[in-house]
Amino acid sequence: MFETTPVQQPVQPPRQSLAGRAYLVRAGVSLGALVLLVGVIAMAAAKGETHIPLGTVLQTIANHLWQAGYDVDPIDAGIIWNYRISRAMVAAACGASLALSGAVLQALLRNSLADPYLLGISAGASTGAVSVAILGFGAGMVSLSLGAFVGALVAFGFVALLAIPAGRGAGAIILAGVAGSQLFNALTSFIVTKAATADEARGVMFWLLGNLSGVRWPDVYLALPVAVIGLLVCLWYSRALDAFTFGVESAASLGVPVRRVYVVLIAIAASMTAVMVSIVGAIGFVGLVIPHAARFFVGTRHGFLLPASALIGAVFLVAADIVSRIILDGQVLPIGVITALIGAPAFAIILCHGRVLR
């Protein structure tokens, strides 16, 4: 009999002080981001072609929320409330949803390069949009947004159907997504090249790169609940996402119902992305990069990572929208250009300093 005796080591006491401090730091970062979000939305309401003082912005908000009765120029009030605040709210909801979807997909598919558009959604949305705008699908009864939403769902359905016989694993989903995206991008190019006038093509391009200019309050009523519900569902599954750290089998051995988590979370990420893309177009970069930036600040536990990603994504997109409106006099740049122009160098700095991806 090969006998050994267990080596008794003193059990380390839980380092609550350190853990407590880490919680405080993370809570502080989250709280800071929330304050930043409110601040940046107020900034977004003040900045633009006509500059409106921040005081007027706050008074207008107070008038609308609490009937405060401040004396504000009705034109200023109209610009602030009907155009800029609604636009900033949608930008925030959109940034939060895209970053959240990216964080969830990166965890589930165990791939640092996963982003919300991996599932073919942006490609499908653009095909849907050009089908309505250029081919005239729906005979004028269907809006560009609805066309984009239907296109996104069709493309996602195609990718899902392809992934199931291909093996259902992370690799199969990623490859099916690549195939679906290529197919729908080719369809979009085909339609634009064959049927569009120069003006139509320019309009479509502008929309495809991301465009917040048509956004009004009804869009807020759609985007905000979708973002909040998406965040809550993802948070519900945050421990399950943690369990995927060492892969699918390890998650299963930790008691996670792997298939259900896959279906629910991919469906949630796809729906959030499809709604946002149908409202504002395919804004790139946010879903891929913000989760990595958030990991740098709060670590890899999803209970912290998911809300942090959502908040940072929201702040980032509202700020990018401000820049897109003021950087060129009298002209609005597509927001997708700004997210990549600012985001790529910012991310490069984080990458080098934090070695986020190793």
Add this chain to the structure above:
Amino acid sequence: MSLELRNVGWNAGFKKIISGVSLRVTRGEFLGVIGPNGSGKTSMMSVLGGIRAPSTGQALLGDQPMKKIGRRNLARHIGFVEQQADTIDRITVRDAVALGRTPYLSLLTPWSGHDDAIVCEALASVEMGPFADRMWHTLSGGEKQRVHIARALAQQPDFLLLDEPTNHLDIHHQLGLLELVRALPVTVVAALHDLNHAAMFCDRIAMMDGGKLIALGTPEQILTSQNLRDVFGVAAEIEIDDQGRCHIRYHAGNQKTGPIKKDRVA
């Protein structure tokens, strides 16, 4: 609490990987699973661990079908360490072991000091206490494997299942890990490649070939020259020492003298 397979088969698509496996794990034992590559050890282990549902037959925990018990409850009784599991996430050793508490946590029972204590205890029992705050990617292969075992121990399992736990480790760490596992107060089922390790550490050995469990018994009953030739296709002598433990001495260059391997169940 018992762990049992009754006439279990498992198919990958249309391909039969294991069939007709019946096995009852005895409480407190160290059960080794041996067999050549492709004999179905890993598949059998994952059915036994409740990770894969059997295609035919029944997998039972405490005489109840695993399907009825539910994955979360299973994870409180069975800890499973895969052949290889790595991550690119930047996590600490403590975080990795903390994952073992997943089956106990919910919105109503959040993380507590009790969980902290269990994580520390699990780390100490694999002698990794001082590594608690090290980053995962700085660990060596042997250290990572110990942390995986600590993670499984944090599940407070009755049964610890290890699929070739000593793969890629040097001989010192192979023996160290198996000694450590042997000393743990849990029932262990381990798929092992090294037959001498199986002889040294196991109370019983299950031998698999071609997707079937072909023999089950003590090391002396299973590790015979005849079995090694028939199943592994190697020539070897078995020596029994004065403590009754067997040692295998392989003969180089004699492999081809053994009979051609039997047909696999395909």
